Amino acid sequence: MLLHRMLQHAPTNGFEVCVCKTAEAAIDRLGDHQYDGLIINLDHEDQDPFEVLLRIRNLDPRLAILGITDRSDESFGLRMVECGAQDVIAKEMLNGQLLYRAMRYGIARQRQISCLKTAAHTDALTGLGNRRALDQALDQAVADFAVDRQPFGFLILDVDNFKQFNDQHGHRAGDYVLSQLGSLLRTAVTGNDLCSRYGGEEFAILIPATSTAKAVAKMKDLLQRIAEHFVEFEGTQYRVTSSAGLTISRPNDTVGSIIERADIALYRAKSDGRNRGDLNLPSSAAVPLSCETIAGGNQK
The missing domain is CATH 3.40.50.2300 (Response regulator)
Structure with a gap:
């Protein structure tokens, strides 16, 4: 008192x-x-x-x-x-x-x-978490999984043909597109999902306590949202597509093994024609997930 x-x-x-x-x-x-x-x-x-x-x-x-x-x-x-x-x-x-x-x-x-x-812990361009925030979240997710055994998903999204987009339309337009995609992803992810800018034109999403089916559905939804989203910059509308690589945590995983599997899945998605996703599970065959209903390519 x-x-x-x-x-x-x-x-x-x-x-x-x-x-x-x-x-x-x-x-x-x-x-x-x-x-x-x-x-x-x-x-x-x-x-x-x-x-x-x-x-x-x-x-x-x-x-x-x-x-x-x-x-x-x-x-x-x-x-x-x-x-x-x-x-x-x-x-x-x-x-x-x-x-x-x-x-x-x-x-x-x-x-x-x-x-x-x-x-x-914030990316200045997009307002999402940066690589430091993602690394810390992944470290914690791996540690939590070792205790509670609740699997989590890790997804990497990469904007298709972004170098060509920058060369054609300029870096200011490219930066604006990335910032708008950041806003789109921030509103599209739900619950405790963590969305970060992974680097360059890549984004990463950590999906805690999920099943493979739910993580795949989320990946498809994000790919479709991006492909259907128009970004207007200085009077011109642009549309971009993206490719995605997804993996699900398994026992004895490390942060490195999780990132490596997602990277491999992303590489396969881009090699198969872009504008699609790929699921890479440990000790299993690849599960390509084509998003054929989504129109591809950049449009001005």
């Missing part, structure tokens, strides 16, 4: 404050509501402050956390920061103005960190 009164009587009060008597109560509330900041008393005898901070940080990575303590040793404060606190303040120094300023600056810093993290 003392902290609550301090914030209420701060020179510039811009906070709505919720008070929880225990760390567990605060954690429960964080699970149901979104907050900008948290002030936590680190001196409760019935809790491990390091464990509590790690739980809170894992629960909400965007939250600014300010710890207060009677302890004066610097090593304690440094460890709290390593566990996720923005700052640690000695109780003997507390007053409303200091508390308000520390929380305000902590929120601003945490928002900046979140923006930087988002930018580091």
